């Protein structure tokens with residue numbers, strides 16, 4: 001087997017300042033090109049066409065000409081909530097909307113914003129985000145009452161200061177019919193703000209279902225060595241045993257994982273095994289989210305990565321997160337001939 005000399009992920013130990021975190025609050029690489037025009041509504045699900053129209057109307061609030069004869073396109077509500085199943089294009093629409101917003105804008109997942117509050121403190125976060133014209137919150141989570149409360153309070157202050165907000169629901173793959181009442185839950189949890197949000201329901205099938213069916217690719221040792229060498233010849237690659245990655249993740253704050261994967265084209269993971277520890281599993285999920293955002297290819301040996309979350313974990317309270325990570329790992333390990 002060929003000798004591989006590529007750096008270890010564990011050599012990257014990033015620290016981020018508030019300004020750097022703020023700078024990282026932009027749509028993931030995968031959605032840089034997303035526009036409302038290239039959202040293709042599925043004719044079988046009329047709610048998709050309606051959703052794009054609602055999003056357009058929301059964006060028209062920024063560009064609508066004022067005056068007596070101007071079309072009354074601007075919506076009266078400062079918030080919009082896109083509620084729908086996995087893969088119907090919620091993040092796509094959110095990123096497209098973000099791009100249309102003028103002035104100072106932010107885009108992050110719910111988890112990124114709560115990590116920001118964790119890193120900076122509440123007051124400094126309010127100060128940092130205040131005065132923004134638009135804030136996009138992807139995958140609004142409702143499973144932690146404390147986090148929900150902090151976010152509701154934060155949004156209340158920002159909305160009062162004139163910031164407009166768009167959020168999406170957090171729906172796992174394979175959640176057929178589940179999450180049907182996510183909008184009701186959302187409105188109940190943000191009750192003080194509920195009447196400031198328009199809820200837009202998006203029905204449909206997973207747009208990327210073709211990409212995510214099947215299994216995460218596990219490579220043989222020789223195949224792995226070859227794939228890592230080839231990837232390293234064209235870009236930035238790290239290679240580590242699975243356990244060393246898990247250990248390193250425990251030493252880096254999850255809000256900094258974005259920096260851990262920054263600039264990487266591929267990550268090599270050897271000797272993948274089933275996870276038995278929930279804390280390790282959740283850290284790994286956070287890493288997978290960052291890898292997915294940056295579209296970092298995953299090369300792995302051992303147990304296929306769609307099988308690392310055990311049945312007991314999938315049956316527990318974090319089921320949604322594990323299923324999302326599984327779908328993402330299938331996509332990231334299957335990028336055989338993808339350019340870049």
Ligand SMILES: Nc1ncnc2c1ncn2[C@@H]1O[C@H](COP(=O)(O)OP(=O)(O)O)[C@@H](O)[C@H]1O
Nearest residue numbers: 038039040041086087088089090091092207208
């Ligand atoms: N109707 C659509 N037209 C074009 N691309 C779509 C559409 N729906 C989803 N996509 C694409 O499919 C992928 C998954 O969509 P995403 O926005 O991540 O879904 P969600 O956030 O609802 O889970 C993205 O690459 C997105 O650009």
Ligand SMILES: [Mg+2]
Nearest residue numbers: 090091092138
């Ligand atoms: Mg999404």
